[in-house]
Amino acid sequence: MTTVGMTVNGDPVSVETEDRTLLVEVLRDQLALTGTHVACDTSQCGACLVLIDGVATKSCTTLAVQADGSEIQTIEGLAKDGDLHPMQAAFNENHGLQCGFCTPGMIMAGVDMVRRLGKDLDDETIRSELEGNICRCTGYVNIVKAIKAGAARM
Amino acid sequence: MANDGIGASVPRKEDRRFTTGQGTYTGDVNLAGQLHAVFVRSPHAHAHIKSVDLSEASKMPGVVAIHTGEELEAGGINHLICGWAITSKNGSGMRMGPYPPLAIGKVRFVGQPIVAVVARSRDQAEDAAEAVQIDYETLPAVTNPVDALKPDAPAIHEFEADSSVWEHGRAPSNLIFDWELGDAAATDNAIKSAKHVVKIDLVNNRVVPSAMEARAVVADYRSSDGHFTLWNTTQNPHLLRVVLSAFINVAPEHKLRIIAPDVGGGFGSKIFTYSEEVVCLWAAKQAGKPVKWVSGRNEAFLTDAHGRDHVTTAEIAFDDDYRMLGLKVDTIANLGGYMSLFASLIPTYLYAPLLSGQYVIPNIHVNVRAVYTNTVPVDAVRGAGRPEATYVLERLIEKAARELGVDRAELRRKNFVREFPYQTPVLWKYDSGNYDGLLTKALAASKWDDFEARKAEAAKRGKLRGIGLSCYIEACGVAPSSAEGGALGAGVGVWEMAEIKVNPVGTVEVLVGTLGHGQGHETTYAQIAADRFGIPIDSVSVIEGDTDKVQQGMGTYGSRTAGNGTSAVYRALDKIEAKAKKIAAHLLEASEEDITIANGEFSVSGTDRKVTLTDVSLAAYTFHKLPKDIEPGLDEKAYFDPTDLTYPAGAFVCEVEIDPATGTTEVVQFTAVDDFGNVINPMIVEGQVHGGVMHGLGQALLEEAKYDPGSGQLIAGSYMDYCMPRAHDLPKSFDHAFQKTPTPNNPLGLKGCGEAGAIGSPPAIINAITDALGTEDISMPATPEKIWRALQSAGQNA
Numbered sequence: 001m002t003t004v005g006m007t008v009n010g011d012p013v014s015v016e017t018e019d020r021t022l023l024v025e026v027l028r029d030q031l032a033l034t035g036t037h038v039a040c041d042t043s044q045c046g047a048c049l050v051l052i053d054g055v056a057t058k059s060c061t062t063l064a065v066q067a068d069g070s071e072i073q074t075i076e077g078l079a080k081d082g083d084l085h086p087m088q089a090a091f092n093e094n095h096g097l098q099c100g101f102c103t104p105g106m107i108m109a110g111v112d113m114v115r116r117l118g119k120d121l122d123d124e125t126i127r128s129e130l131e132g133n134i135c136r137c138t139g140y141v142n143i144v145k146a147i148k149a150g151a152a153r154m
Numbered sequence: 155m156a157n158d159g160i161g162a163s164v165p166r167k168e169d170r171r172f173t174t175g176q177g178t179y180t181g182d183v184n185l186a187g188q189l190h191a192v193f194v195r196s197p198h199a200h201a202h203i204k205s206v207d208l209s210e211a212s213k214m215p216g217v218v219a220i221h222t223g224e225e226l227e228a229g230g231i232n233h234l235i236c237g238w239a240i241t242s243k244n245g246s247g248m249r250m251g252p253y254p255p256l257a258i259g260k261v262r263f264v265g266q267p268i269v270a271v272v273a274r275s276r277d278q279a280e281d282a283a284e285a286v287q288i289d290y291e292t293l294p295a296v297t298n299p300v301d302a303l304k305p306d307a308p309a310i311h312e313f314e315a316d317s318s319v320w321e322h323g324r325a326p327s328n329l330i331f332d333w334e335l336g337d338a339a340a341t342d343n344a345i346k347s348a349k350h351v352v353k354i355d356l357v358n359n360r361v362v363p364s365a366m367e368a369r370a371v372v373a374d375y376r377s378s379d380g381h382f383t384l385w386n387t388t389q390n391p392h393l394l395r396v397v398l399s400a401f402i403n404v405a406p407e408h409k410l411r412i413i414a415p416d417v418g419g420g421f422g423s424k425i426f427t428y429s430e431e432v433v434c435l436w437a438a439k440q441a442g443k444p445v446k447w448v449s450g451r452n453e454a455f456l457t458d459a460h461g462r463d464h465v466t467t468a469e470i471a472f473d474d475d476y477r478m479l480g481l482k483v484d485t486i487a488n489l490g491g492y493m494s495l496f497a498s499l500i501p502t503y504l505y506a507p508l509l510s511g512q513y514v515i516p517n518i519h520v521n522v523r524a525v526y527t528n529t530v531p532v533d534a535v536r537g538a539g540r541p542e543a544t545y546v547l548e549r550l551i552e553k554a555a556r557e558l559g560v561d562r563a564e565l566r567r568k569n570f571v572r573e574f575p576y577q578t579p580v581l582w583k584y585d586s587g588n589y590d591g592l593l594t595k596a597l598a599a600s601k602w603d604d605f606e607a608r609k610a611e612a613a614k615r616g617k618l619r620g621i622g623l624s625c626y627i628e629a630c631g632v633a634p635s636s637a638e639g640g641a642l643g644a645g646v647g648v649w650e651m652a653e654i655k656v657n658p659v660g661t662v663e664v665l666v667g668t669l670g671h672g673q674g675h676e677t678t679y680a681q682i683a684a685d686r687f688g689i690p691i692d693s694v695s696v697i698e699g700d701t702d703k704v705q706q707g708m709g710t711y712g713s714r715t716a717g718n719g720t721s722a723v724y725r726a727l728d729k730i731e732a733k734a735k736k737i738a739a740h741l742l743e744a745s746e747e748d749i750t751i752a753n754g755e756f757s758v759s760g761t762d763r764k765v766t767l768t769d770v771s772l773a774a775y776t777f778h779k780l781p782k783d784i785e786p787g788l789d790e791k792a793y794f795d796p797t798d799l800t801y802p803a804g805a806f807v808c809e810v811e812i813d814p815a816t817g818t819t820e821v822v823q824f825t826a827v828d829d830f831g832n833v834i835n836p837m838i839v840e841g842q843v844h845g846g847v848m849h850g851l852g853q854a855l856l857e858e859a860k861y862d863p864g865s866g867q868l869i870a871g872s873y874m875d876y877c878m879p880r881a882h883d884l885p886k887s888f889d890h891a892f893q894k895t896p897t898p899n900n901p902l903g904l905k906g907c908g909e910a911g912a913i914g915s916p917p918a919i920i921n922a923i924t925d926a927l928g929t930e931d932i933s934m935p936a937t938p939e940k941i942w943r944a945l946q947s948a949g950q951n952a
Binding site: 018020028029033034035036037038039040041042044045047074075076078079084088089091092093095097098099100101102103104107126127128130131133134135136137138139140141142143144 | 165166168169170171172173174175176177178179181182184277364365366367368416417418419421450451452671672673674837838840841844845846847848849872873874878879880881882884888911
């Protein structure tokens with residue numbers, strides 16, 4: 001077992017994990033942050049996206065020990081004082097989600113897109129940037145709309 | 155108040171928990187002391203199990219128990235069942251092979267569970283599962299449904315010699331049923347005497363449902379009173395409960411509570427009863443501790459029921475004026491290694507009656523042979539039978555128009571059904587519609603008439619541009635009980651139930667037996683209740699998916715919530731309204747007939763006297779001053795069994811551009827015009843269309859659950875091999891419009907919308923590709939390789 005120290009959604013945490021344990025397993029099973037999902041096991045779908053030191057990272061392909069000393073933000077840490085993050089609000093207003101399972105990853109992908117590319121995102125950019133996120137419900141139409149609207153308000 | 159009622163595009167109530175990570179899916183449920191199950195699955199498509207050695211595995215750290223099929227059988231656990239009886243045309247019953255929850259003696263598909271290892275942690279269970287030693291004697295496997303019918307095909311199940319008369323003496327060993335619908339002789343005569351006959355051979359590719367949340371189970375057992383609680387990714391908790399208790403015998407119905415918390419998509423795959431919930435319930439009882447299993451994506455590919463997988467020949471006959479005279483369809487349907495819960499229904503009553511499409515076809519005959527193969531069971535996937543039917547009919551008509559040199563749109567229009575109700579020659583009676591209106595709107599919105607100019611412009615850029623059309627019909631509701639249940643072979647009723655509780659403070663709870671798994675039920679039902687009283691939807695809570703709270707229900711599939719669920723809610727609201735008016739009349743010392751409801755208030759018409767909904771509900775529960783002919787309380791329950799199915803319809807136009815250098819297809823414009831009858835929340839309904847069309851686009855261009863024919867291994871077994879549609883596959887431009895022809899078959903006039911996109915889009919897309927290429931010889935998925943090869947061979951032949 002290894003001790004891993006991280007800051008998760010602003011709170012310092014220290015967990016004991018096996019070296020084989022994935023970051024998503026620590027978040028979900030040890031820290032009860034179940035908003036981060038696992039949907040593919042092969043790093044294809046993006047449901048497990050979290051921000052590690054501000055960078056969107058697939059937590060299903062990151063070992064927990066790799067995150068030692070990092071600052072992690074999960075979907076649970078995005079809203080501040082009960083106010084939704086603009087990207088969260090935009091998903092609601094634009095019907096950018098149906099079953100909700102891919103949604104935390106989609107929102108994180110949107111936030112990360114703005115960090116890298118700025119607030120003014122066109123449809124084609126968003127479509128192409130979402131390559132690492134899969135949704136079966138929405139057909140992506142309203143996800144693209146939501147990210148565009150959310151980005152503009154960030 | 156804000157307009158939260160029927161017809162308003164209200165943002166969804168449920169979104170806040172999903173956008174903040176507070177959704178609770180089955181995999182998020184953790185109980186104190188829970189154990190973890192891992193399944194040892196067959197690596198072979200077809201094999202005898204010679205021996206199972208658990209000695210090493212049982213000594214591994216953390217292992218609590220290891221369960222086998224023999225143990226379950228000795229414990230009185232029955233096999234998984236198919237709940238829809240289909241009779242072959244010679245009168246024989248369908249041949250249902252034994253399907254033990256854990257394999258006994260033989261395995262029939264890769265991924266079939268054989269042993270369940272239960273341990274303190276999932277890692278420990280996985281380590282111990284590795285140590286289970288199973289000795290197999292492998293057998294030849296068959297995965298293609300046509301090959302499975304050949305005389306030399308390996309026999310997948312062992313049936314007693316069948317004494318009834320089959321075409322060639324004995325039934326082929328893998329035949330499940332040989333079923334027909336319609337008048338064979340009349341159809342043959344119509345085709346023989348016709349001026350024009352056009353024929354097509356088609357394969358409807360096998361697909362993986364692929365809900366983003368894979369299946370999961372948490373089973374709990376309380377020994378003091380023998381009570382089970384099952385958290386499960388199910389689309390129909392009550393149906394699952396009756397199957398697990400009455401048929402499989404793993405828990406008594408009155409001591410089995412099923413909770414479907416948030417469910418992350420289903421697309422059909424979560425309708426069925428699977429081995430894992432049976433085994434986890436059994437394991438929880440044996441261990442006296444909760445047992446959890448969460449499917450990996452690899453397991454989902456190998457074990458979720460797949461969809462489609464038809465091989466079909468069809469011919470259509472026209473008179474000299476291009477009126478349709480007859481349609482003859484012969485289909486072989488792959489049902490996999492075992493019969494899943496509704497496997498028999500999909501290629502029969504959800505397929506053949508849809509082959510009349512939007513057209514007057516006086517003679518139709520459909521023959522369906524269902525077969526076993528060494529593949530995972532095949533059952534309903536979004537559309538379930540209806541996409542297969544639409545694909546046959548709409549590709550055949552498009553081909554006919556081209557072969558006969560007539561306009562594709564006009565050939566369809568000439569043959570449209572125009573008088574309703576319309577009795578087809580294949581069972582269904584269409585309720586209402588306006589197919590001319592749909593086609594006219596779709597052609598206009600897609601600028602159909604200007605296509606040649608766009609084609610010429612694309613050609614200048616070196617692209618091949620094509621346009622395709624599809625006019626679909628759907629049959630929604632999976633109802634009524636009397637027809638589908640009684641006469642056609644269902645093992646269950648197909649009504650729906652709702653209960654409305656107005657609490658003492660005037661807030662409203664809607665409890666309903668459907669199960670939303672992405673469709674926005676919490677908002678849609680709340681809008682219906684809010685509309686009735688003129689209250690905000692925030693005053694309404696919707697409760698689904700807990701058999702201890704919702705008394706009965708049939709779940710969500712077959713686009714049945716719109717027709718049946720909302721109608722049950724509507725009927726329960728009728729009862730609430732009647733009682734509330736009676737109470738209000740008493741409080742206001744007025745006559746019931748004079749009471750009107752608006753903005754959460756009950757008023758005496760023509761006066762300023764009024765009481766609020768809260769005044770009424772409080773009076774109902776305090777019961778201090780109500781007359782004795784009124785019972786206390788304000789809650790009512792209603793069942794709704796519709797008089798018939800509903801028949802949504804639509805017209806889709808797809809335009810593609812193909813790069814001849816790479817064979818890549820880009821969908822440049824997609825136009826969908828749908829008639830779902832009335833619509834409660836247009837934004838949600840449009841979202842269903844987007845998702846459905848994209849699902850169909852996946853089947854048409856990208857997705858194929860391909861098995862290696864020799865080994866029976868699933869080649870496309872992860873998202874690295876199975877091509878899911880992604881955001882960049884989205885049509886460049888996507889237009890949608892509604893036409894509203896309400897159905898008379900339910901009180902709100904709703905027809906259903908969840909599957910339409912997946913039903914109508916594959917033929918529209920393929921028809922556009924065949925138009926661009928000038929060849930009919932393109933199969934789904936129309937991958938760049940297939941298109942490139944078609945172009946090369948056309949070039950060589952030119």
